[in-house]
Amino acid sequence: MITRILVANRGEIARRVFRTARRLGIETVAVHSDADAGLPFVREADAAVRLPGNTPAETYLRGELVIEAARRSGADSIHPGYGFLSENAAFARQVADAGLTWIGPDPDSIDRMGSKIQSKKLMEAAGVPVLGNLTVDTATEDDLPLLVKASAGGGGRGMRVVRALSDLAGEVEKASSEAESAFGDGTVFVEPYVERGRHVEVQVVGDGKGGVLVFGERDCSLQRRHQKVVEEAPAPGLTEEVAEALHDAARKAAEAIDYRGAGTVEFLYDADTERFYFLEMNTRLQVEHPVTEQVYGVDLVELQVAVAEGRSLPAVDTQPEGHAIEVRLYAEDPAADYAPQTGRLLELELEHDDTFALDGFGIRLDTGFESGDEVGTFYDAMLSKVIAWAPTREQAARALARTLERARIHGLTTNRDQLVASLRHPAFLDVTGVATSFYGDHPETLQPPTDDDLLPLVGAVALAEHRRLGAKVQSRIPAGFRNVDAGPRTTRLGVGADEVEVRWYGGRDGYRSADRDDVVVVSATPHEVVVELDGVTRRYDVRVLETAVLVDGPRGGATLRIVPRFVDPSTQVAAGSLLAPMPGSVIAVRAAVGDVVQEGQAILVMEAMKMQHTIAAPYAGTVTELSASAGQQVEAGVVLAIVEPAEAAGSEEENR
Structure with missing residues (x-):
């Protein structure tokens, strides 16, 4: 019997395993890097062990440190989560050699499926179609x-x-x-590469003795950078024959290697021909496992523990009920080529029915971060997974979109608006557009227009009230009061990468917009602003911070940066400056000072959050400065290089 589990992972998957362990009466141990020391998964564990360092190579990828942490904490088993060492057969053997229980598949199975090249040959021999x-x-x-x-x-x-x-x-x-x-x-x-294929996968659980349970299929087609964004179960639009064929192929794959534990067999499905091809087998729990848990009423982590303890697979119902959709909430900017975002999460609040589990239809939240946590550069940019379970697909999509829209998310740019636009897009709802090419086919989802253009006005009014109440003198005088009529007051606020100027009047009669006669400010405090538009009242929750105003209304919210009236000259950069879009390391320099470059030509390559990002020339010109070098760690906003436009260079030559 397992009595104490160490989770060799971080964030939401560590918390997810802890949830099941607590219910089963099993103690929990977390391991963490220096960067993760303040995150919720460390606080929730019964014991925690520090892995010195920050990067994955220094911490979660060092199997010897993880095993030593298990020894020091008295853990008798290790759950690898997903990523990091979860599909490392050598590590699985080290765990067993140390006398610990490995909550995962047999190392030989990991070896046989760990190489996508070799696994294809194995699946072809087992009668599974491959590319x-x-x-x-x-x-x-x-x-x-x-x-x-x-x-x-x-x-x-x-x-x-x-x-x-x-x-x-x-x-x-x-x-x-x-x-x-x-x-x-x-x-x-x-x-x-199948241009408009669908990513469909099948969840299996094996006992290592020939027994295999198949818990249906999931569709994970909506992807950016080939990473999943929206997942759902069951996969929509499949005929019964195709679904059964997928399940049968997945069972064959698991039986071919006497699979033990939870795993996923992934396929590329061509909806035009109704044919599918084996992609790979993930010998671990998948990020998107919650949608399967919801529609099948099963705890996959509990089954992993049962199999690891040598017990047989239970008799369970493998018929789905209802429909579940999961979205991955990332700290990233979809409109800026999905550049990851780092910094402090000022707020992360989503209405939900349960955390890491759900009994009955509703909203489940699996999150690795909470309000006030710091999002760093060393790990994946995913903040949370939000899952809706409802009787039908349409109901699940509607509930999930509304939950995201009403969420309070501030401090970092996220893909929240893109997710809402995706869940409400006609091509998603009627299934015709569900494909790995969805975001390429529908670029309008990258930066959907806001449904509420009153957010800046609300922010400006709340900020004015905050400053009035905080004034050391004359705090009882209405903001913007004048003895003689004068021009409107102005407040500049940053909205994403842009700035807006809000013009407003104040006085004894309250606030009003200088540009909108159809808007009436009914009441205003630093915490709540009520406005009326065309006879309809809207209520906004507001939080004023030192550098930003956080506004949330019935149709979403915004983090509005407070733009100072006077700009510090030291913060200005030269025209043509290429700035680091996020903290990270420079891994390659593709140009040199004096090089003539074309628009879009790579100048440098950075790595952050385990992804590479190319910094390209914004236009044709000449590299006049290049301060970065390979291996250098840089902060966000640092000038890496300067490209002088070709027109400017030509003008200088003419002047000479």
């Missing part, structure tokens, strides 16, 4: 487009789409570098 393997030398124009993939891992790391053969070698090199950084193995392979 062909190609190389830089064997690929032809007829094979385009191509997909370069990491052999040792997933999650979009080490993955590149190639549309021209001339780009293949370079993309293979970049994918290999990214895979080496993320998984410690730079092996990649090449296969045909």
Whole structure:
């Protein structure tokens, strides 16, 4: 019997395992990096062990440190979560050799499925349909487009789409570098890329003795950077014959390796031909496992523990009930090529029915962060998973979109608005647009227009009230009061990367907009503003901080930066400056001072949150300054290089 579990992972998956362990009466142990020391999963564990360092290579990827932490804390078992060492057969063997229980598959199964190249051969022999393997030398124009993939891992790391053969070698090199950084193995392979395929996967649980339970299929087609964003179960729009064939293929895959524990068999489904192809088998729990748990009423972590303890699989109902949809809330800016965001989460509040579990239809929240937590540069940008379970797909999508819209999320740019737009998009709701190409097909979801243009006015009014009440003299005089009529007061607020100027009047009669006659400010405090628009009253919750105003209304919210009236000259940068979009490390420099570059040409490559980001020339011109070097750690906003536009260079020559 397992009595104390150490989770060799972090964030929401650590908290998820802890939830089940507590219910089963099992003690919990967390391991954490220095960067993670203040996060909720560390506080919730019965015991915690520090892994000295910050980066994955210094902490969660060092198996010997994890096993030593288990020994020191008295843990008798290790659950790997997902990512990091979860599919590392050598680590699984080390756990067993240390006399600990490994809550995962047999190491031989991990080996056999760990290489996507070898697993394809194994699946082909088992009668599971697969896509062909190609190389830089064997690929032809007829094979385009191509997909370069990491052999040792997933999650979009080490993955590149190639549309021209001339780009293949370079993309293979970049994918290999990214895979080496993320998984410690730079092996990649090449296969045909199905442009409008669907990513459909099947959840299995095996007992290692030939018994396999199949808990239906999930659709994980909505992806950015080849990473999943929206997942759901059951997969919509499949015929009964296709679903049964998928389940049968997944069962064959698990039986072929005497699989033990929870795993996922992933397929690429071509809706036009109703054919599917084996992609890989993830020998671990998946990020999107909650949607399966909801529709099948099963705790997959509990089944993992049961199998690890040597017990047989229970008799369970494998018929789904209702529909579940999960979204991944990321700290990233979709409109800026999904650049990850770092810093302090001022607020992260979502209405939900339960955390990490759900009895009955409703909203489940699996989160690794809470209000006030710091989001750093060393790990994945996912903040939370929000899951809706309802009788129908349409009801689940509606409930989930409204929950996200009403959420209080401030301090960092997130993909919240994109998720809401996705869940309400006609192409998603009628299933016709559900494909891995969804975001390429529907760029309007990247930066959907806000439904509430009153947020800046509300923020400006609340800020004025806050300043009035905080004034050391004349705090009882209404903000904006004048003995003689004068022009309106102005407040400048930052909204994302832009700034807006709000013009307003104040006085004994309260506040009013200088530009909108159809808006009436009914009442205002620093905490709440009530306005009336066309006879309809709207109530806004507000929080005024030193540098920002947090506004939340019935149709979403905004973090409004307070723009100072006078700008510090030292903060200004030269025209043509290329700034670091986030904290991270420079891993490659592609140009030199004096180089003539074209618009879009790569100048540097940065790595942050386990992903590579190319810093490109904004226009054709000449590199006049280049202060960054490979291996250098940089903060967000630092000037990395300056590109002088070609027109400016030409004007200087003429002046000479």
